[in-house]
Amino acid sequence: xxxxxxxxxxxxxxxxxxxxxxxxxxxxxGRLSRKMRLKYYPMVSVIIPAFxxxxxxxxxxxxxxxxxxxxxxxxxIVVDDGSTDGTGKIASLYHEKGLIxxxxxxxxxxxxxxxxxxxxxxxGEFIACMDADSAVEKDIIIxxxxxxxxxxxxxxxxxxxxxxxxxxxxxxxxxxxxxNIFLRKMLALIxxxxxxxxxxxVYRKEALVAVGGFDEGNITEDxxxxxxxxxxxxxxxxxxxxxxxxxxxxxLMELLGQRLRWYRGGIKNMIKYRHMFFGRDYGYLGxxxxxxxxxxxxxxxxxxxxxxxxxxSNLANFAWNLYLVNFDFSTLISRFDLWKEIEAAFSVVLxxxxxxxxxxxxxxxxxxxxxxxxxxxxxxKNKAGYFGYMLILPTLLMAVWAAAFAxxxxxxxxxx
Amino acid sequence: xxxxxxxxxxxxxxxxxxxxxSAGLFVGYSVNKERLGDIERRLVxxxxxxxxxxxxxxxxxxxGDKAACPLLSNTLKRINNESYEIGTKLTFFSxxxxxxxxxxxxxxxxxxxxxLIGYWLLANKLNNACNLGANTIIYFYRKDCRLCDNxxxxxxxxxxxxxxxxxxxxxxxDLDEPSIETLKKFYEVVEYPTLIANSKVYGGFQETRKIxxxxxxxxxxx
Numbered sequence: 001x002x003x004x005x006x007x008x009x010x011x012x013x014x015x016x017x018x019x020x021x022x023x024x025x026x027x028x029x030g031r032l033s034r035k036m037r038l039k040y041y042p043m044v045s046v047i048i049p050a051f052x053x054x055x056x057x058x059x060x061x062x063x064x065x066x067x068x069x070x071x072x073x074x075x076x077i078v079v080d081d082g083s084t085d086g087t088g089k090i091a092s093l094y095h096e097k098g099l100i101x102x103x104x105x106x107x108x109x110x111x112x113x114x115x116x117x118x119x120x121x122x123x124g125e126f127i128a129c130m131d132a133d134s135a136v137e138k139d140i141i142i143x144x145x146x147x148x149x150x151x152x153x154x155x156x157x158x159x160x161x162x163x164x165x166x167x168x169x170x171x172x173x174x175x176x177x178x179x180n181i182f183l184r185k186m187l188a189l190i191x192x193x194x195x196x197x198x199x200x201x202v203y204r205k206e207a208l209v210a211v212g213g214f215d216e217g218n219i220t221e222d223x224x225x226x227x228x229x230x231x232x233x234x235x236x237x238x239x240x241x242x243x244x245x246x247x248x249x250x251x252l253m254e255l256l257g258q259r260l261r262w263y264r265g266g267i268k269n270m271i272k273y274r275h276m277f278f279g280r281d282y283g284y285l286g287x288x289x290x291x292x293x294x295x296x297x298x299x300x301x302x303x304x305x306x307x308x309x310x311x312x313s314n315l316a317n318f319a320w321n322l323y324l325v326n327f328d329f330s331t332l333i334s335r336f337d338l339w340k341e342i343e344a345a346f347s348v349v350l351x352x353x354x355x356x357x358x359x360x361x362x363x364x365x366x367x368x369x370x371x372x373x374x375x376x377x378x379x380x381k382n383k384a385g386y387f388g389y390m391l392i393l394p395t396l397l398m399a400v401w402a403a404a405f406a407x408x409x410x411x412x413x414x415x416x
Numbered sequence: 417x418x419x420x421x422x423x424x425x426x427x428x429x430x431x432x433x434x435x436x437x438s439a440g441l442f443v444g445y446s447v448n449k450e451r452l453g454d455i456e457r458r459l460v461x462x463x464x465x466x467x468x469x470x471x472x473x474x475x476x477x478x479x480g481d482k483a484a485c486p487l488l489s490n491t492l493k494r495i496n497n498e499s500y501e502i503g504t505k506l507t508f509f510s511x512x513x514x515x516x517x518x519x520x521x522x523x524x525x526x527x528x529x530x531x532l533i534g535y536w537l538l539a540n541k542l543n544n545a546c547n548l549g550a551n552t553i554i555y556f557y558r559k560d561c562r563l564c565d566n567x568x569x570x571x572x573x574x575x576x577x578x579x580x581x582x583x584x585x586x587x588x589x590d591l592d593e594p595s596i597e598t599l600k601k602f603y604e605v606v607e608y609p610t611l612i613a614n615s616k617v618y619g620g621f622q623e624t625r626k627i628x629x630x631x632x633x634x635x636x637x638x
Contacts, residue, residue: 012433015433015437016430019429019432019436020426023428027425283421288426317565320566321565321566324624325569325570328573331573
């Protein structure tokens with residue numbers, strides 16, 4: 001009974017979120033496209049922290065060095081964060097040619113600390129944080145900078161896409177990242193961006209310094225800095241076609257590990273910034289986006305747990321039943337009416353949740369389709385990823401959320 | 417400098433979502449109602465099948481067992497399968513708490529139980545008249561009975577193992593139905609589950625082997 005009530009609540013929330021998004025989109029449709037042009041070329045520092053990235057660091061640096069931007073206004077800083085492979089050597093080659101500045105650390109300090117070290121050295125008015133296994137399009141800087149004309153804006157995020165889509169998992173993530181680009185833009189429309197992806201998000205240096213730089217030791221420093229900037233009243237923006245590319249996990253275990261990290265980080269950040277929930281000064285972010293995010297994650301865990309418990313007791317009961325008939329499988333399986341029973345069950349059970357579920361799938365397909373349109377990508381070329389995403393990823397992520405919640409609760413150090 | 421919010425959007429979202437959600441619920445309700453209607457129609461079919469059956473009984477007297485018995489046992493088999501299917505559907509309905517209209521559902525269940533009892537009476541009569549060697553088992557259950565699930569599983573298993581040799585009639589003891597009450601009183605049913613196997617009472621949960629013994633014993637005595 002509880003399971004059914006929970007699922008009804010979940011469907012309602014899902015429909016509510018989708019409807020709210022559509023209304024927000026309708027209200028802000030005109031603001032989706034960027035109509036600004038760069039009026040001057042401020043100094044931009046690109047910081048690339050690297051830990052054992054010898055395979056990709058070269059490509060990343062080349063990509064950054066080839067952007068359309070005056071050489072004199074561009075500064076590239078590589079931070080060798082205690083690499084034990086050839087990263088340092090490769091970076092030194094570029095340094096010797098005078099193309100980049102290099103900070104080397106013997107010990108691995110973590111991405112956040114590396115970024116802060118880079119910020120200390122940076123001379124730019126604007127700082128772009130880059131991953132060492134990524135790439136950017138040539139016009140990324142001239143597409144992102146115009147937003148900063150509004151003095152309140154502290155950060156602009158690019159349209160982050162997946163670089164390589166060879167296997168099925170990568171294709172699914174490709175679709176997911178497209179949806180994220182679109183959702184991030186929507187969040188920007190209601191001033192509620194809470195993640196600035198660490199693959200060429202551009203920050204106003206003044207703002208970064210004012211809020212104290214990145215949170216050192218935090219596993220999701222790109223989310224934490226967004227929360228902090230929001231907390232201090234800055235505005236965060238996002239773009240739909242300033243492209244940056246990153247590699248995504250190719251194997252299932254790697255993917256689950258990444259998502260577990262993200263979600264644990266998300267929970268930690270939401271707890272750290274819990275004062276923003278329903279706060280009067282925090283607009284849509286505090287009163288709609290964060291509460292809904294938290295509630296839906298919590299609900300998913302509840303549903304998953306109750307499903308698990310119910311199924312365990314069902315399985316136990318079934319095992320006991322088998323014992324009662326002495327495990328006579330041949331008789332059980334030869335039942336002609338087993339099929340009739342399955343057919344009867346199918347035709348009767350779960351009609352209403354099924355209908356609601358179909359409604360939800362339709363709505364999310366629609367949203368995914370709109371994202372493809374908004375980011376000018378093609379569904380036809382990405383069919384596998386589109387449908388794969390619709391079915392598989394949510395199920396996987398549901399399991400990961402439950403695990404993250406559990407580990408946060410179990411690992412929480414209480415302060416009485 | 418706080419961030420602004422447009423409350424009208426949030427209110428509109430709530431309103432529209434509630435409308436959509438209610439529409440979904442309503443469609444589900446309508447579909448279920450249609451399904452119950454379908455079950456109702458099939459019960460009517462069974463009823464007329466049983467009336468035919470009763471008519472065919474008269475053939476016994478007129479034509480004697482050799483001619484009439486094969487015909488009758490065939491009809492018995494058909495009714496058996498049809499009622500089993502409907503019973504399964506009704507069971508799934510109740511366990512999924514999807515029931516749109518409890519009154520209609522309860523009425524269907526009562527009708528179904530009456531048909532089962534009539535069928536049981538005829539089956540016993542036929543068993544004796546034609547020496548079919550079939551066992552009839554009435555199975556009384558109720559909602560919060562711990563072992564009823566397991567008992568039902570065993571009975572279904574036995575039904576598959578012995579096919580026409582065992583006929584099972586499951587009656588919900590909580591149903592406020594006179595014919596069920598009559599049987600309960602007659603056999604002094606006090607605990608659940610209770611089996612009435614070949615017109616003998618066996619109170620409480622019965623294991624597979626015990627039931628198989630009961631069935632074999634009755635066969636010998638016939």
